[in-house]
Amino acid sequence: MAKGLKTGQFLARAACAAVLSTILCTTGSAQRPQPATITITLTGQSMIRSDIRATVPAAVPVIQGLLKGDVVFTNLEAAVAEKGETVHEGRGFLTPPEALDALTTFGFNLLSFSGNHAFDLKVTGIQNTIREADRRKIAHAGTGNNLAEAAAPGYLHTPKGTIALIASASGLITPGGSATADRPGVNELRIQAGDKENEATADLPGAPGNTPNPADSQRILQSIRDARQHADLVIVYQHNHVFGNRSFATIFTEGLQERLAPNDWLKKWTHAEVDAGADIIVMHGAPLLHGVEIYHGRPIFYDLGNFIYNVPPTLTYIDEPMNWESAVAYVQFQGKDLQSISFRPIAMNNLGQGQPDVHDEYATNQFLVTRGLPAPVTGARAGYILQRLADASKPFGTTFEIKGDKAEIKLKARN
Numbered sequence: 001m002a003k004g005l006k007t008g009q010f011l012a013r014a015a016c017a018a019v020l021s022t023i024l025c026t027t028g029s030a031q032r033p034q035p036a037t038i039t040i041t042l043t044g045q046s047m048i049r050s051d052i053r054a055t056v057p058a059a060v061p062v063i064q065g066l067l068k069g070d071v072v073f074t075n076l077e078a079a080v081a082e083k084g085e086t087v088h089e090g091r092g093f094l095t096p097p098e099a100l101d102a103l104t105t106f107g108f109n110l111l112s113f114s115g116n117h118a119f120d121l122k123v124t125g126i127q128n129t130i131r132e133a134d135r136r137k138i139a140h141a142g143t144g145n146n147l148a149e150a151a152a153p154g155y156l157h158t159p160k161g162t163i164a165l166i167a168s169a170s171g172l173i174t175p176g177g178s179a180t181a182d183r184p185g186v187n188e189l190r191i192q193a194g195d196k197e198n199e200a201t202a203d204l205p206g207a208p209g210n211t212p213n214p215a216d217s218q219r220i221l222q223s224i225r226d227a228r229q230h231a232d233l234v235i236v237y238q239h240n241h242v243f244g245n246r247s248f249a250t251i252f253t254e255g256l257q258e259r260l261a262p263n264d265w266l267k268k269w270t271h272a273e274v275d276a277g278a279d280i281i282v283m284h285g286a287p288l289l290h291g292v293e294i295y296h297g298r299p300i301f302y303d304l305g306n307f308i309y310n311v312p313p314t315l316t317y318i319d320e321p322m323n324w325e326s327a328v329a330y331v332q333f334q335g336k337d338l339q340s341i342s343f344r345p346i347a348m349n350n351l352g353q354g355q356p357d358v359h360d361e362y363a364t365n366q367f368l369v370t371r372g373l374p375a376p377v378t379g380a381r382a383g384y385i386l387q388r389l390a391d392a393s394k395p396f397g398t399t400f401e402i403k404g405d406k407a408e409i410k411l412k413a414r415n
Helices: 002-030 059-064 098-106 122-135 147-151 214-228 248-253 264-276 379-396
Strands: 037-042 045-047 071-075 110-112 139-141 154-158 161-170 191-193 210-212 233-240 280-284 292-295 298-301 306-309 325-334 337-348 374-376 400-403 406-409
Touching: 037 233, 037 280, 045 071, 059 098, 059 374, 071 161, 071 233, 110 161, 110 233, 139 161, 147 214, 161 214, 210 214, 210 264, 214 233, 214 264, 233 264, 264 280, 264 292, 264 298, 292 379, 298 337, 306 325, 306 337, 325 379, 337 379, 379 400, 379 406
Parallel strands: 037 071, 045 306, 071 110, 110 139, 161 233, 233 280, 280 298
Antiparallel strands: 037 325, 139 154, 154 161, 191 210, 292 298, 325 337, 337 374, 337 406, 400 406
């Protein structure tokens, strides 16, 4: 009888242990929720020249309707100028501080400043832009009071995680516009064609293929590695104008094929950035839609063209119909895993209100500030834009599913 009692006690204890194990396993599972799904919206560059809330208020809800998600990114392709600050040498892509308020009203919360127009008001413009963004607590990267600041990641903290941004520019950087150890400027990635620097300002016939400057590339890759240690996701931005060994003006004035796809050096370089820890790579500069590559489960948007395109009518060589069409990309991650990429096609109006000034590239008038504003497109034009994007992505093995006015990339299952 004593033996039976012991056997019964043993079985009871075993049953209790099994129940307790089940409870602990269930509780432990409940304490490990799935990572949050975060939506990152990427647009083309914003060449904004005014506070659109004041100059074209009707455009505000239209633009807001295109921008959604936890992170909304663009490149500010202008330098902030305070009232009375003007320039009539070099280039003059200037915008008032209130344009930053317009961008945040639209929904943008992450900005790159590393465009080739960041130095259009020289050091004053660099410092104005950083100061005004900091006042508004806008996360940004790509310029700084010295090279260390320009190369440093900017961080956007959201309820779903921290996003890092590293930004740089290659080609068409104004002399003096590149940041140094003791000079404000842009985080420049210099490109070399043999023993010559390829600034995309001159044709270099017979020059060998392009390669990134070793010192610049090492600095940028280290910034990516550093950001990886402090952020949940890392976005890397590049404003690129080096499409071959001919000048940017030659390539676009003559409508050469190089303008439609990334140069070989850029494909190798972006792969190195992903290998260093980039989760998303996005570019502007063409300014045209280029293809999308999925490399090791990480999207590379080789060029998203334009979003706000207040470009003066004097720049006729970047005024072909495709310059006024683009797409907004919506990227979803769950933790570190890429979940989806979808697109909404847009078009910008190339005719503004009032009379254009075709003689003065510095003129800021009603025509300039009311042209180049984005709106969604439908029907045949939407299908054309999305199909063009899909065709440009085919060389990278990227396939699209186009349904009406939207498209989604067919992601391959990762092992």
